[in-house]
Amino acid sequence: MTNPRVGIIGIGQSAFRARRDDASYPDLVREAVNLALADAQLELDDIEAIVYSLSPDAMVGIGNAERLGVDAVGARNKRFLRINTGGATGISSVAAAYYHIAAGACDVIMTAGADKVGECGDSQTVLNKIWDPTYERSLPLGTITMLAMSGIRYAHKYGMSEEDMAGVVVKNRRHASLNPNAHLSKQTTIEEVMTSRYISWPIKLFDCCPQSSGGGAIVLASEKYIKDRKLDAVWITGVGHCSESYYLGDRMGRGFMADHADAHALGESFKRAYKMAGITDPQKQVHVAELYAPFSNTEFHSIEAAGLSGLGQSVPELRAGRFNIGGEIPVNASGGTLCTNAIAVTAMIRLAEAALQVRGTAGGHQVKGARVGIASGNGGDHQFFGTMVVEA
Amino acid sequence: MELMTRNEAWNITYRHALGETASYFYTEIRDNKKIFGRRCATSGRVLVPPRAFSDQTLKPTTDWVEVGPGGVIEAFTMVYEDFQGLPPPPYAFGYVMLDGADTALGGFFRGVDLSNSAEAAKKLAVGTRVTTKFAEKRIGDVLDFWFEIAG
Amino acid sequence: MPLNRRIGVIGSAISVPAEPNGQSLEELLYELVQSALRDAHLTIDDIDGIIVAANDQYDGRAIAVMAASGSVGGVDRDILSTPSASDHAFVMGVLRVATGQYRTQLIVSWSPTEVHSIAEAQRLAADPYFHRRLPLDDMASFSLQASVLDSKVAGAEQIAADFNASRGSVGSHQAKRSLISDGMSSPPVTGAVALIVADADFIAEHGMKNIAWLKGMGWATETGFLGDRDLSTAPALEAARDQAYGEAGITDPRHAFNALEIADPTPYQSLIVLDVLGISKRADWEKDIAAGAFAPGGKLNFNPSGGARAANPVFCTGLRSIVEAANHVRGAASSQAEFALAHAASGFAMQYHGVFIFGTQN
Numbered sequence: 001m002t003n004p005r006v007g008i009i010g011i012g013q014s015a016f017r018a019r020r021d022d023a024s025y026p027d028l029v030r031e032a033v034n035l036a037l038a039d040a041q042l043e044l045d046d047i048e049a050i051v052y053s054l055s056p057d058a059m060v061g062i063g064n065a066e067r068l069g070v071d072a073v074g075a076r077n078k079r080f081l082r083i084n085t086g087g088a089t090g091i092s093s094v095a096a097a098y099y100h101i102a103a104g105a106c107d108v109i110m111t112a113g114a115d116k117v118g119e120c121g122d123s124q125t126v127l128n129k130i131w132d133p134t135y136e137r138s139l140p141l142g143t144i145t146m147l148a149m150s151g152i153r154y155a156h157k158y159g160m161s162e163e164d165m166a167g168v169v170v171k172n173r174r175h176a177s178l179n180p181n182a183h184l185s186k187q188t189t190i191e192e193v194m195t196s197r198y199i200s201w202p203i204k205l206f207d208c209c210p211q212s213s214g215g216g217a218i219v220l221a222s223e224k225y226i227k228d229r230k231l232d233a234v235w236i237t238g239v240g241h242c243s244e245s246y247y248l249g250d251r252m253g254r255g256f257m258a259d260h261a262d263a264h265a266l267g268e269s270f271k272r273a274y275k276m277a278g279i280t281d282p283q284k285q286v287h288v289a290e291l292y293a294p295f296s297n298t299e300f301h302s303i304e305a306a307g308l309s310g311l312g313q314s315v316p317e318l319r320a321g322r323f324n325i326g327g328e329i330p331v332n333a334s335g336g337t338l339c340t341n342a343i344a345v346t347a348m349i350r351l352a353e354a355a356l357q358v359r360g361t362a363g364g365h366q367v368k369g370a371r372v373g374i375a376s377g378n379g380g381d382h383q384f385f386g387t388m389v390v391e392a
Numbered sequence: 393m394e395l396m397t398r399n400e401a402w403n404i405t406y407r408h409a410l411g412e413t414a415s416y417f418y419t420e421i422r423d424n425k426k427i428f429g430r431r432c433a434t435s436g437r438v439l440v441p442p443r444a445f446s447d448q449t450l451k452p453t454t455d456w457v458e459v460g461p462g463g464v465i466e467a468f469t470m471v472y473e474d475f476q477g478l479p480p481p482p483y484a485f486g487y488v489m490l491d492g493a494d495t496a497l498g499g500f501f502r503g504v505d506l507s508n509s510a511e512a513a514k515k516l517a518v519g520t521r522v523t524t525k526f527a528e529k530r531i532g533d534v535l536d537f538w539f540e541i542a543g
Numbered sequence: 544m545p546l547n548r549r550i551g552v553i554g555s556a557i558s559v560p561a562e563p564n565g566q567s568l569e570e571l572l573y574e575l576v577q578s579a580l581r582d583a584h585l586t587i588d589d590i591d592g593i594i595v596a597a598n599d600q601y602d603g604r605a606i607a608v609m610a611a612s613g614s615v616g617g618v619d620r621d622i623l624s625t626p627s628a629s630d631h632a633f634v635m636g637v638l639r640v641a642t643g644q645y646r647t648q649l650i651v652s653w654s655p656t657e658v659h660s661i662a663e664a665q666r667l668a669a670d671p672y673f674h675r676r677l678p679l680d681d682m683a684s685f686s687l688q689a690s691v692l693d694s695k696v697a698g699a700e701q702i703a704a705d706f707n708a709s710r711g712s713v714g715s716h717q718a719k720r721s722l723i724s725d726g727m728s729s730p731p732v733t734g735a736v737a738l739i740v741a742d743a744d745f746i747a748e749h750g751m752k753n754i755a756w757l758k759g760m761g762w763a764t765e766t767g768f769l770g771d772r773d774l775s776t777a778p779a780l781e782a783a784r785d786q787a788y789g790e791a792g793i794t795d796p797r798h799a800f801n802a803l804e805i806a807d808p809t810p811y812q813s814l815i816v817l818d819v820l821g822i823s824k825r826a827d828w829e830k831d832i833a834a835g836a837f838a839p840g841g842k843l844n845f846n847p848s849g850g851a852r853a854a855n856p857v858f859c860t861g862l863r864s865i866v867e868a869a870n871h872v873r874g875a876a877s878s879q880a881e882f883a884l885a886h887a888a889s890g891f892a893m894q895y896h897g898v899f900i901f902g903t904q905n
Contacts, residue, residue: 409657
């Protein structure tokens with residue numbers, strides 16, 4: 001049986017900034033909703049159901065903060081639920097919205113959310129509490145230290161220098177300088193990255209994503225709805241998710257399923273999405289990629305998990321410019337998560353940016369001729385992975 | 393106009409049940425300075441820290457295996473930034489596969505000068521042999537022990 | 544709109560230990576899921592995807608669902624989570640199977656009692672802009688709802704007391720909120736629920752019997768602020784009801800169901816729900832109570848499981864009601880057409896509603 005097709009008909013995103021004291025949390029959600037509705041040329045009343053995109057409650061400081069967002073997304077008396085897969089939440093929310101339509105439950109649905117990470121006193125303090133209280137939480141783990149250790153294992157396995165990591169930052173900042181919605185959009189140099197202070201070795205300040213505030217929203221519709229109204233749409237042709245063990249220490253040692261150096265389940269997730277989309281050779285068939293990589297080193301294993309490079313090959317290929325705008329397969333043409341991270345919607349923005357690229361409306365950071373795009377999100381302790389393929 | 397902000401803090405306390413498996417592990421650390429893992433009979437792997445079941449085979453683990461005190465570094469990092477609620481920097485921590493174990497156990501690394509990070513990173517490189525040291529006063533926690541470079 | 548696939552509940556497990564047994568959360572979830580798989584005569588390899596639901600503040604984990612990856616069999620599998628409500632996990636699981644891209648889904652929710660005060664955890668759900676300074680927890684919101692109902696329906700306080708008494712005594716727990724007298728509610732307990740759904744082809748291929756077929760499903764949310772609502776009514780429940788009844792073809796709800804599993808944090812909430820669902824209208828409450836319609840074994844077969852009034856695993860009560868209603872149908876003689884209704888509510892003064900109808904016939 002062929003899968004019913006689902007298309008993206010509206011995209012909205014904030015201009016992301018460090019703080020937005022002019023807007024409450026629900027105000028930020030509404031900002032993105034209004035942008036997506038304007039893009040789709042729809043009114044709130046046209047939306048049949050809502051998937052709310054929100055990662056840890058503690059990050060916005062409101063328990064079940066989706067309840068407060070009900071009015072911001074116009075969900076009163078409508079079908080409404082919230083998705084949370086940590087950092088992958090944004091793309092998992094789009095997947096959940098996709099399933100509503102593919103299941104036949106409705107014809108037009110919106111997913112939306114926002115984050116104000118800048119209002120959270122210290123996101124690493126909150127993020128330490130993601131680990132289990134029995135074994136791993138007593139350690140000073142946070143997402144930075146967790147992914148620093150991934151980088152150390154990656155460097156040990158394949159070779160990656162701190163200058164190689166800096167190369168990712170320089171590329172993404174250059175891309176972000178073309179994107180008015182990016183939070184960190186000032187260009188930088190290898191030297192500037194290398195002289196920034198260590199946070200968690202080998203990750204330096206400039207290797208880290210910022211804590212961003214802003215919202216995102218996407219409107220999806222069934223093929224029938226799109227054709228009946230003769231709308232332009234970007235089609236979601238592949239959807240995949242996959243998870244790894246909760247325990248970091250189980251991704252090391254002997255006989256493990258996943259190596260913490262790599263992004264095993266991200267790779268499995270991409271395989272599922274590619275299979276559904278009929279992509280057999282991603283290096284040839286994918287034109288643009290928005291891959292969730294909050295720290296410079298994690299872009300390498302994400303590129304490899306997406307099948308855009310062989311294992312350990314992305315480092316020299318990035319150095320050679322293969323993933324630049326103008327290169328063979330631009331990666332994170334928007335500047336990516338490294339330049340903007342409003343956690344609850346970050347992975348949604350990855351998909352939104354891939355969709356804008358294949359729609360040909362990405363603006364200053366448009367990749368010429370992009371027709372097939374991919375996006376990913378990583379959540380939990382490098383544990384939940386969501387991926388999608390979009391096509392014009 | 394004046395844009396107002398408000399400070400809020402969450403102060404909720406929890407009493408988490410650790411279960412039989414973790415309770416045995418911590419009791420042995422506290423009372424006998426011994427580290428135990430659980431073997432998964434299906435895969436033969438020894439899980440450290442011990443789990444009641446293997447999340448790869450989804451079978452209950454079957455027997456206790458004493459591991460360490462020696463082991464090899466599987467991952468490390470050195471932290472130079474101050475985070476609210478976490479220890480004052482600098483400090484090094486990471487994961488060690490103890491002798492007899494198949495998975496890695498998290499803990500602090502001590503006895504390495506962290507002032508020159510490049511030099512310290514060479515000393516803590518993946519694959520380096522370490523040994524486990526125990527605190528004088530132990531309460532049954534992963535902070536009751538740490539790792540030092542084997543000398 | 545009808546879903547693209549017919550879907551049935553093929554296995555389940557409920558764990559509500561009478562006393563804390565010292566198990567860790569991961570151990571509890573592992574045993575629960577293994578039990579649900581045995582009930583369905585399946586192994587984890589038959590499970591295509593997993594949906595989980597838990598609450599960060601109850602669990603004391605910043606992303607509570609992370610505990611699920613290993614314990615529920617999620618390693619190398621596909622997990623989504625709906626922390627908004629336990630019944631939303633069921634909705635999501637059903638939708639995924641209905642796409643035809645999955646044949647089975649495992650759905651799991653849990654609610655520990657390791658937090659010092661559940662009420663304190665609930666108060667964090669009051670927004671910091673207008674409501675955080677108020678002592679607003681779930682029970683306070685139920686009391687506020689009771690006060691509005693009492694102002695709209697003459698004698699509501701007595702009706703609620705009579706309703707509660709007619710269900711038999713289950714203890715004398717004190718909610719310590721106005722209008723909610725002792726024995727109308729029960730204290731939070733640890734609980735966890737798992738169930739497995741599959742599509743009709745999978746069920747036929749495996750020769751499975753004793754299926755609870757999902758006949759109708761509706762879910763909706765009320766607006767966010769209590770001050771914007773008439774708490775004696777439930778317009779979101781009306782929307783959810785219309786979806787579910789429309790799909791299941793229910794036109795005479797009072798006589799349609801052989802069993803009801805309805806949210807009962809206090810009697811006031813159950814009465815509002817019974818009214819909106821058209822099972823016992825406001826005008827009929829006193830008559831139905833007097834006739835013993837809500838008593839154990841009574842005409843309406845109201846909450847044969849005992850509901851949250853007997854044992855209250857706060858966050859997963861909705862999913863438990865779904866399993867209890869499905870189990871009623873699974874236990875029915877297969878020759879007779881039977882329907883059971885599950886209603887789930889959560890949030891302040893029942894912000895979220897879900898209505899789920901199960902039948903013996905595909």
